[in-house]
Amino acid sequence: MDTTSPESPIAMLQRLSLPGLVTAELERMILDGSLLPGDKLNEMALAERLGVSRGPLREAFRALEEAGLLRQEKNRGVFVREIGAEEAAEIFDVRASLEALAARQLAATRPPAAIAHLQQLLGELADAHAQADGDRYHALNLKFHDTLVAAAGNRTLSALYRRLVKQIGLFRRLNHRDPAVLGTSLDEHGRILALIIAGDSAAAAVAIERHALDSKARMLARAHASHPA
Amino acid sequence: MDTTSPESPIAMLQRLSLPGLVTAELERMILDGSLLPGDKLNEMALAERLGVSRGPLREAFRALEEAGLLRQEKNRGVFVREIGAEEAAEIFDVRASLEALAARQLAATRPPAAIAHLQQLLGELADAHAQADGDRYHALNLKFHDTLVAAAGNRTLSALYRRLVKQIGLFRRLNHRDPAVLGTSLDEHGRILALIIAGDSAAAAVAIERHALDSKARMLARAHASHPA
DNA sequence: TGATTGTTGATTGTCAACAATATGCAATAA
DNA sequence: TTATTGCATATTGTTGACAATCAACAATCA
Known part of the structure; x- marks a missing residue:
């Protein structure tokens, strides 16, 4: 055997x-x-x-x-399945709420291994940003968020979050390569992680929710620009 | 035809x-x-x-x-599937977060028909409470929460909420008839709805999340008393 | 007596066949 | 020429059959 x-x-x-x-x-x-x-x-x-x-x-x-x-x-x-702007907005809102819960819980526990992993991912995000590698940045972005949510230690939360991430993939595809997207997003990741490390649950939740809702606004604005109808 | x-x-x-x-x-x-x-x-x-x-x-x-x-x-x-106390706790936490989002969104929009419906349900809850009818109270309790979440107008949110409500039903069954449960819960519903009607999004979110987490604590305490394990 | 092997029956996993439905195209009628 | 009808084909929905697996029990061995 x-x-x-x-x-x-x-x-x-x-x-x-x-x-x-x-x-x-x-x-x-x-x-x-x-x-x-x-x-x-x-x-x-x-x-x-x-x-x-x-x-x-x-x-x-x-x-x-x-x-x-x-x-x-x-x-x-x-x-x-096809997802339109309205449903995409719904998904973003719920996702933001779930991420806020995850950040709050993570800031309360701060497991060293997870923090180290997130810090490493932040470094890789900075690399991808420096090289203006949009695809890589996007993949790392997803990885960062997924790792953060998983590190909160609530499997029900992780499963729902992943479910929504998969669904949002059905929304019309957007260009991740736009340089304007990259800078803002990187700064926000760093700030969120710093708040988590500082154990400031409330501020971390607010920051990540704001970040998620900013992403929503940007994505929906782009979709609207591509297809005004 | x-x-x-x-x-x-x-x-x-x-x-x-x-x-x-x-x-x-x-x-x-x-x-x-x-x-x-x-x-x-x-x-x-x-x-x-x-x-x-x-x-x-x-x-x-x-x-x-x-x-x-x-x-x-x-x-x-x-x-x-069987759900243990740990997973039940996870589900409660996520559910509370979703309900908070719903209350926040509902307090922002306050659709008259939904408010009226919730007020009616509150009256029915008071009736069931006065008659110490645990089963009816429980059913109305679920209805009140579901109606509130649905009224927020985010279908993704409603679907996820319902998914979790169904899953929590797999947790060991508890006695809804305990009179001690009824009073506290009724007051909280009234307070949540009042905050929603007042348009106080932040307070409504906090109140409903507190309510949900109180329910979690009570349910888990009971499960622990039944099976100390 | 306890452990191991062999057999049987029940159940699950998958496939292929048949029935039902929808779609597309040709023929016919107005 | 356009609208309607008829027909054929492709596809979906469901069933029943067969193969594979597992669990339980009986027989055998140490």
Whole structure:
């Protein structure tokens, strides 16, 4: 019995199911842009492409539908869900509230390992900013926030937060490369982390919520500029 | 073409699917206590009982699993999820945060119809309290909070809130009939609504969050008294 | 007697087939 | 020419069958 690896092939086989794997694969395709909002998912083609029968695929559809990433129309098929400006605004508001809770809780506990990790991410954010590497900055930005929320130690909170982050990905894609976005955002991360380290729960919550709502305003302004209607 | 009723039989048939109906039925069974935390769901028996084949039932399982109400063990079956005190505490914290956001937004908008509805519910709560009718009080309590959150007008917020309310139902059942619980809770509802009507967003948010966290403390204290573990 | 092996039956996981529905295109009528 | 009807095809919804896995029990061994 091989127990030297993190997870043995046997244990992995006992844990993984086709619906689970298909769910993960579809989610990946949605998040990385292979599947776009509004795209229709053809069961037969997709089942053939993934090398499974339609049953597990349909199970995966139901999971992703409940996760808010797909929508089903009976007898007409399943589509990647589209999110408009109004719903995006709702998501941002809720997300800001969840982040504020996380910052408040994190400022109260301040686990050294998490703080160190966040500080490292801040450094990497500064690097990406110095190199005007928008893609890298964006990815690190997400990582910073996710790490912060996870470090609060409330798994229900983390799960909901991630759920919303995935959903907001369905909002029309925006250009992360605009240099004007980068500077403001970097300063804010530093300030939020400093407040957390200082143990100022209330100020940290306010700062991160303000930061999130600023992001919302910027994103919605951009979306409005691209499509005035 | 019959369009006089809210939804014609044809439209209903076009909308409703077996997986959707089964999902709703299982959820009802979980929420009304027909299915208890830890119960194992036997596919064959349940499919026969509901008069469907196992395919739609499995689809329903995936949806409810994603909703946090069921958990699957591959090759061993599906179980109603159990929630312990730690997770319950997490859920309460997040719920309180969401309710605070709702109260803040509601105090800013104060839609007359929603306010009237909440005031009516408050009256009904007082009736139930006067009659020491714990079950009715509990149901109205849930209704009051749900109405308040929904009235904030953020559908993402409402959906997440409802998701958490359903999940908290998996926590061990407690006696709602204890008279000591009733008085405090009624006063708080009145105070929260008054602050909302007064348009004091910040105070309303603080009051409702305090209320929610008080509920958390009471529920956890009771759970601890029942099972010191 | 306790541990191990073998067998059986129940259940879960997946697939393929059939029924039902929607869509698109061609033929027909006005 | 436009609108309507009919037909064929593709796709979705559901079912039943088969394979794989697990748990329980009986038989055997040390």
